[in-house]
Amino acid sequence: MSNVPPDLQYTKTHEWVRTLPDGTVEIGITDHAQHALGDLVFVEVPEGGRTVTLGEPCAVVESVKAASDVYSPVAGEVTLGNPVLAAEPEAVNNDPYGKGWLMRLRPTKGAASGEFMGADAYLKLLQTEAG
Amino acid sequence: MAFIPHTPADVEAMLATIGVSSIEQLFDEIPASLRVKSLDGVPVELNEMQIGRLMSERARIDGRPLCFIGAGAYEHHIPAAVWALTTRGEFYSAYTPYQAEASQGTLQLIYEYQTMMASLTGMEVSNASLYDGASAVAEASLMAVRANRKSKSLRILVPRTVNPTYRRVAVSTAGNQGLRFEDVPHAPDSGVTSLDALKKYEGEDVTALVIQQPNFFGQLEDVDALTDWAHAKGIFVIAVVNPTSLALLKPPGEWGSSKGADIVVGDGQPLGVPLSSGGPYFGFMTTRMEYVRQMPGRIVGRTVDLSGREGFTLTLQAREQHIRRAKATSNICTNQGLLVTAATIYMSLMGPVGLERTAVASHASTKELVSALAGVKGVRRAFAGPFFHESVLLLDRPVAPVLTSLAKRGILGGLDLSELYPELGYALLVCATETKTLSDIDSYVAALGEAVQAVRAA
Numbered sequence: 112m113s114n115v116p117p118d119l120q121y122t123k124t125h126e127w128v129r130t131l132p133d134g135t136v137e138i139g140i141t142d143h144a145q146h147a148l149g150d151l152v153f154v155e156v157p158e159g160g161r162t163v164t165l166g167e168p169c170a171v172v173e174s175v176k177a178a179s180d181v182y183s184p185v186a187g188e189v190t191l192g193n194p195v196l197a198a199e200p201e202a203v204n205n206d207p208y209g210k211g212w213l214m215r216l217r218p219t220k221g222a223a224s225g226e227f228m229g230a231d232a233y234l235k236l237l238q239t240e241a242g
Numbered sequence: 243m244a245f246i247p248h249t250p251a252d253v254e255a256m257l258a259t260i261g262v263s264s265i266e267q268l269f270d271e272i273p274a275s276l277r278v279k280s281l282d283g284v285p286v287e288l289n290e291m292q293i294g295r296l297m298s299e300r301a302r303i304d305g306r307p308l309c310f311i312g313a314g315a316y317e318h319h320i321p322a323a324v325w326a327l328t329t330r331g332e333f334y335s336a337y338t339p340y341q342a343e344a345s346q347g348t349l350q351l352i353y354e355y356q357t358m359m360a361s362l363t364g365m366e367v368s369n370a371s372l373y374d375g376a377s378a379v380a381e382a383s384l385m386a387v388r389a390n391r392k393s394k395s396l397r398i399l400v401p402r403t404v405n406p407t408y409r410r411v412a413v414s415t416a417g418n419q420g421l422r423f424e425d426v427p428h429a430p431d432s433g434v435t436s437l438d439a440l441k442k443y444e445g446e447d448v449t450a451l452v453i454q455q456p457n458f459f460g461q462l463e464d465v466d467a468l469t470d471w472a473h474a475k476g477i478f479v480i481a482v483v484n485p486t487s488l489a490l491l492k493p494p495g496e497w498g499s500s501k502g503a504d505i506v507v508g509d510g511q512p513l514g515v516p517l518s519s520g521g522p523y524f525g526f527m528t529t530r531m532e533y534v535r536q537m538p539g540r541i542v543g544r545t546v547d548l549s550g551r552e553g554f555t556l557t558l559q560a561r562e563q564h565i566r567r568a569k570a571t572s573n574i575c576t577n578q579g580l581l582v583t584a585a586t587i588y589m590s591l592m593g594p595v596g597l598e599r600t601a602v603a604s605h606a607s608t609k610e611l612v613s614a615l616a617g618v619k620g621v622r623r624a625f626a627g628p629f630f631h632e633s634v635l636l637l638d639r640p641v642a643p644v645l646t647s648l649a650k651r652g653i654l655g656g657l658d659l660s661e662l663y664p665e666l667g668y669a670l671l672v673c674a675t676e677t678k679t680l681s682d683i684d685s686y687v688a689a690l691g692e693a694v695q696a697v698r699a700a
Binding site: 153155158168173174176177178180 | 391392535560561565566569
């Protein structure tokens, strides 16, 4: 069974969102998503300063068999793309909720946010998709 | 691998499946006004014997003129073995094989090609070829936009010394994707791009600078100064090079004082592909490993199988459209496998020494040609400074009638630049490769003297 930490928010497209103390959010892909993709060989993250809209493809995760877009679950300005991943894409496989985060964003004030779910709802979604 | 065309029964079954009555109906959306109804001088139907005869009759009319035209496609001697091997059944397909288990020979050949091109251009990685030199410039511009993440402007500086056809193709291909191609004028006395002409871009966001070496006029650009200028401003350098010239000139990977060009492209035609009405030729592209994921086109890699034996296979395919669809690095997937086969065999037979001798002989021929032609009354060199195997001459009267007069004497005298570069006046671009002997050059000089006399001065 996939690892789904209770303290994070999740999207239907298998991203996770963590709100940091300074109000920015950290975004990554879930354990389920990294497992489905297989061993990652390349991760492209956005540059700091880039403005992204809700649902905009803003990162690419590439395994030996596929490349998938990661959609931004919030609108805002990228404060940092994870610099570790250029040399170490496998961090997303090994530690998807920690060292393998993809980007940090400062959400645009007042902008509509995406539909998030808690860990329980996300687990249920995974069960439905598996079933 | 056999390629078997559809039988009429196959075609009928497919049409029935999709509910279309004829193949013609599939083209309904092309308006009648855009369709070609008949081609002048092309008979409706001929059998093999008849068409063979017709073609040889027409070839006789063309004759075997002495060709002094370069301008992007160059006549070189091609060893007979090149096409004898290329047209063997094992190689004779234009298509890149997807099935590694059935295509090791072809894949290895492409891998060797990539190695040779990377080495020739001084770069780290090559793709398996592109459609031609012009589309390679368009692809390199799009790639620069993806890879130069610091630039947001999509502005590509294209000096007037870059092949004008390449510029036009780049505009057609990438102009509607938001890229802006901006002309940079050349210095009138030297025919090269000067740093002065680039000054107005200081402090502006520019994505890439295209540098052609040798340039369209055959002149040698100061590639080190241009590369350093661009890199100091975070501008990518797209090198457009003639592969033969690289046997003598500094490879783009070593341009400038730090890291060299970022993307290198060009037309591979000089490497064993005969002149033939504009093609088919092939484009090449090389870059550094850090940009490989932004590179278009197929790439063959060397690997090992489960038992540890060496093997070759397509690699880094997540860039390509069969996986990435609309977000692929390119959706123009044409490459030129057969021509790459010929080029690889050509390079293998020539070796570095042979290629260098070809380049030296071509340069020597052109030097001889230019100094002899510049001695003809009413003819002078347009530009000072070094050139490779092409150069611009200025005439004191219109070029077109002079060329017509030369053609009647069995000489294709060069390319008339008056439409492409009206600012040059009556300018003629000439080229002589290793295929031209001193007696060929003498013939041209004598014929030009007569032709100039035959055309009234302006």
